[in-house]
Amino acid sequence: MTRIVAISAGLSDPSSTRMLADRLTESVRRQFGDASVELVTLRELAHDITDATLTGFAAPRLQDVIDKVVAADGLIVVAPIYKASFPGLFKSFIDVLEADALIGKPVLLAATGGTARHSLAIDHSLRPLFAYLQALVVPTGVFASSHDWGTDGANALGQRIDRAAGELVSLLKGAGTGRARDEEFDLFSDTFLSASSPPRNP
Secondary structure, X not given: OEEEEEEEOOOOOOOHHHHHHHHHHHHHHHHHOOEEEEEEEHHHHHHHHHHHHHXXXXXXXXXXHHHHHHHOOEEEEEEEOEOOEOOHHHHHXXXXXXXXXXXXXXXXEEEEEOOHHHOXXXXXXXXXXXXXXXXXXXXXXXXXXXXXXXXXXXXXXXXXXXXXXXXXXXXXXXXXOOOOOOOOOOHHHHHHHHOOOOOOOO
């Protein structure tokens, strides 16, 4: 069975980021038909992520999530946008992953923000990060502002959710979507990516 992990990086509870993650997972489940979709909330792992960043060692609960992300066939990533970028908790989680963890992995990117002024953050903040990690990012990113949850914006948001989810499903079902890590993770990529990894014992 295809395994998909959805990552919600929302800091609040309740959270519009979690709401968007739920909507995206529902759409993927509906369109895929036979997939296991598990939601991970980074807020619940905040202390473990901080400890792993400082010590280089992941607590069992965090390691379990890391293992699920690495083993997943695809990811749904939803982050809130503050001051034109994603929060440090999300970046810290990405930093504790191995440099080659997301190579060739299909990823759907989404974000939430208070106003539509943050709508380009997916393309100028999230997308470059995942391109650097050599993930396969679907063309459509989903941004939801406060307006999109109201009556006027709900229909357009639903259409964006279904379009992005459909692109992820197509990528997962299509040929050649397997991870390109093993033989194709060449020396240049290994050197280039490892150079950016935070030192564990500085």
